[in-house]
Amino acid sequence: MDIRAQISMVFHLDKCIGCHTCSVACKNIWTDRKGAEYQWWNNVETKPGTGYPGRWEDQEIYKGGWQRDTNGGIQLKGAGKKKGLINIFHNPNFPTVEDYYEPFTYDYLNLVEAPAGDDQPTARPVSLITGEPIDVKMGPNWDDDLGGTPDYARNDPNLEKLSPAEREAMFQLERMAFFYLPRICNHCLNPGCVASCPSGAIYKRGEDGIVLINQKVCRAWRMCVTACPYKKAYYNWYTGKSEKCILCYPRLEAGLAPACMHSCVGRIRYIGVLLYDAERIQAAASAADADLVARHLDMLVDPFDEEVIAAAQKNGVPDSTIKAAQDSPTYRFVKEWRLALPLHPEFRTLPMLFYVPPLLPVVASVREVADEQKKKSLNEISKVWPDNWLYDTSTEELWGTVEQVRFPLQYLASLFSAGDTGAVAARLKKLMAVRIFRRFKTVGDVSEEIMTKVLADTGLTQETAEAIFRLTALAKFNERFVIPPAHREQALEMLEFTGDARGSTGFGFRERPARGL
Amino acid sequence: MSLPHLFLFVGLPYAAILLFLVGTVQRYRNTGFKVSSLSSQFLEGRALFWGAVPFHFGILVVLLGHLIAFLLPGGTLLWNSSPVRLIVLEVTAFTFGLSTFVGLVALLVRRFTNPRVKMVTTRMDVALELLLLAQVVLGLWIALGYRWGSSWFAADLSPYLMSLFTFDPNITAVSAMPLVIQLHIIGAWLLIAIFPQTRLVHMLVAPLHYLARPYQRVIWNWDRAAIRNPETPWSEMRPKNN
Numbered sequence A: 001m002d003i004r005a006q007i008s009m010v011f012h013l014d015k016c017i018g019c020h021t022c023s024v025a026c027k028n029i030w031t032d033r034k035g036a037e038y039q040w041w042n043n044v045e046t047k048p049g050t051g052y053p054g055r056w057e058d059q060e061i062y063k064g065g066w067q068r069d070t071n072g073g074i075q076l077k078g079a080g081k082k083k084g085l086i087n088i089f090h091n092p093n094f095p096t097v098e099d100y101y102e103p104f105t106y107d108y109l110n111l112v113e114a115p116a117g118d119d120q121p122t123a124r125p126v127s128l129i130t131g132e133p134i135d136v137k138m139g140p141n142w143d144d145d146l147g148g149t150p151d152y153a154r155n156d157p158n159l160e161k162l163s164p165a166e167r168e169a170m171f172q173l174e175r176m177a178f179f180y181l182p183r184i185c186n187h188c189l190n191p192g193c194v195a196s197c198p199s200g201a202i203y204k205r206g207e208d209g210i211v212l213i214n215q216k217v218c219r220a221w222r223m224c225v226t227a228c229p230y231k232k233a234y235y236n237w238y239t240g241k242s243e244k245c246i247l248c249y250p251r252l253e254a255g256l257a258p259a260c261m262h263s264c265v266g267r268i269r270y271i272g273v274l275l276y277d278a279e280r281i282q283a284a285a286s287a288a289d290a291d292l293v294a295r296h297l298d299m300l301v302d303p304f305d306e307e308v309i310a311a312a313q314k315n316g317v318p319d320s321t322i323k324a325a326q327d328s329p330t331y332r333f334v335k336e337w338r339l340a341l342p343l344h345p346e347f348r349t350l351p352m353l354f355y356v357p358p359l360l361p362v363v364a365s366v367r368e369v370a371d372e373q374k375k376k377s378l379n380e381i382s383k384v385w386p387d388n389w390l391y392d393t394s395t396e397e398l399w400g401t402v403e404q405v406r407f408p409l410q411y412l413a414s415l416f417s418a419g420d421t422g423a424v425a426a427r428l429k430k431l432m433a434v435r436i437f438r439r440f441k442t443v444g445d446v447s448e449e450i451m452t453k454v455l456a457d458t459g460l461t462q463e464t465a466e467a468i469f470r471l472t473a474l475a476k477f478n479e480r481f482v483i484p485p486a487h488r489e490q491a492l493e494m495l496e497f498t499g500d501a502r503g504s505t506g507f508g509f510r511e512r513p514a515r516g517l
Numbered sequence B: 001m002s003l004p005h006l007f008l009f010v011g012l013p014y015a016a017i018l019l020f021l022v023g024t025v026q027r028y029r030n031t032g033f034k035v036s037s038l039s040s041q042f043l044e045g046r047a048l049f050w051g052a053v054p055f056h057f058g059i060l061v062v063l064l065g066h067l068i069a070f071l072l073p074g075g076t077l078l079w080n081s082s083p084v085r086l087i088v089l090e091v092t093a094f095t096f097g098l099s100t101f102v103g104l105v106a107l108l109v110r111r112f113t114n115p116r117v118k119m120v121t122t123r124m125d126v127a128l129e130l131l132l133l134a135q136v137v138l139g140l141w142i143a144l145g146y147r148w149g150s151s152w153f154a155a156d157l158s159p160y161l162m163s164l165f166t167f168d169p170n171i172t173a174v175s176a177m178p179l180v181i182q183l184h185i186i187g188a189w190l191l192i193a194i195f196p197q198t199r200l201v202h203m204l205v206a207p208l209h210y211l212a213r214p215y216q217r218v219i220w221n222w223d224r225a226a227i228r229n230p231e232t233p234w235s236e237m238r239p240k241n242n
């Protein structure tokens, strides 16, 4: 056993309202700089949709992540020692500015300074790269809320696993559904970005698992951009250095939640420590597709287990971190309750950001029923449209709505479980069971019999259901963000040894981050 | 042997080597952040392929050829003692030289025509690329006009270079060379002199060590064994990152 600690995240997708506050918080702090304007370390996508950069999930285009080779090991798909060094002069799988979007601003000054004339002055969009006026063709969330569906939502790579009929059904106006997928770097356990970096500039911090790029060692070989299947390593075109989400480590080290999490309006985000057994990484990353999720969860160990605690202590994990692991909301969601799943486990980077799959698009079903019958089943004062569709939100059917969803399970499975619909259905049923349980308690229109049956079906006790409800809906700041002390007194990340800097101008990165000659 | 010759073939080389050494150390130590290959593939990807790939593979082989002829003049002459082998060598070298030329021209065209790439072009980039172009053109000219370069380089220039490194400069041979060849030599020293102040520095950080390291890298800021030992004084644990 080689027990290590990792700061991990859970995003509860049912709660995301798609407000992009997280993206803006991150941008304001980290990427509002020349060369980084196009980078959204945190971005929120509408699913179904092509995302940012366009069709990032399609590894036939971008060649990100790992793939199994013939002897059961794994190889980077588009980088690595051989491919990386041969393609170092021109990386054939490198996304260019067109794949993201050309960053732009508006010529606001013209509104104030335009000479008096007959026409109202306008603020034309200008490129932040060339400074020339441009025609804006793309933005970071161009397909927000299913905008431009024919071009975007219909080209979602996850639709490939669906039959044409299922696909058509998804896009019928009456059945249309979508959800938001906020994404940051997953701070993976088997990161493609680290493995692909020829300079060795990218590394995982042992203490908390944050993946960082040493800006002084990066030489713009650009392989991380290709190798990260989530396209969360970005190339700064001005400084000639790659950059990525740093999980706000300066905030974390001070005990604060990362800016995206702190500002999250929907309170969908949780952060906490997971203890894992590093010896199982290899096996988990090279497991067969069907076992990927199970092996991934196997790697995460029980922080209350005496043996685990002893092994962790032997490995230099501080007691404060072990305590944080025991209080961790992410351990609860991911392992104890098995409610959360990793995004695209088939990329084999072992992401440590987990998603509670969204129930909302599936909770109601649209059924075709005879108009007469529909009227009969509804209260007479309810408004009825003269068509044959019934938007059914009743909980009578129990699992019917999970299994015959508006949003094909196969679609969610393609996102969260490498195609295993069972894993997604089990989680959705639990979410549903908690709702039925709460409905029983607060509204009272569900019989106790049904409530006990759904809890028994999903293997939840009343206490667990209550705990899930609490952490989902009521949890306060300190319950959502359980951040272990960073023990800065032991070592200062990116800062020098304090004694060395005594009497000088200060700590840290003292060089102006400008482009070289 | 005249004064200008002494200046160009003895003074300039030593100045260039000094500038190279001091400049490189200074650049790396004081402005390490700026040591980068400064790729512009993000801004423009297609034309770059037709420039960067022929240019880099070309110049790598050509440079390697110069280096071998310099370090192993005897071996080179021995190889060239058979006309067939000589022709094979010269044709290969010329092909890669042409590839360098084509790539460099494509890169220059791209630099001057693509509005985005223009935004990341410094004056030094332009100066460097023009100097390189002159150097490649001269090289190709020499290869065609003054045959067979690999042999006379090994016989006459290699001793000249050696004499510089043994601090016993002997410029009799270079002084008598045709002007084109002299210009090529002077260009080479100029390139070495400005090397640390240009984007060429990325050659020095070529990531060959990648081949020798394991794929994953984990860095501990703490000494894992020492941290739980109450006898370890905290000040001895230094961050291992910078």
Ligand code: SF4
Pocket (backbone or CB within 6 Å): A184, A185, A186, A187, A188, A191, A192, A193, A194, A211, A227, A228, A229, A230, A231, A232, A233, A244, A349
């Ligand atoms: S998500 Fe991408 S950038 Fe982040 S650790 Fe994983 S491979 Fe690296």
Ligand code: SF4
Pocket (backbone or CB within 6 Å): A015, A016, A017, A018, A019, A020, A021, A022, A023, A044, A180, A182, A263, A264, A265, A266, A267, A268
């Ligand atoms: S701030 Fe929270 S709720 Fe808003 S888009 Fe981001 S993740 Fe979703």
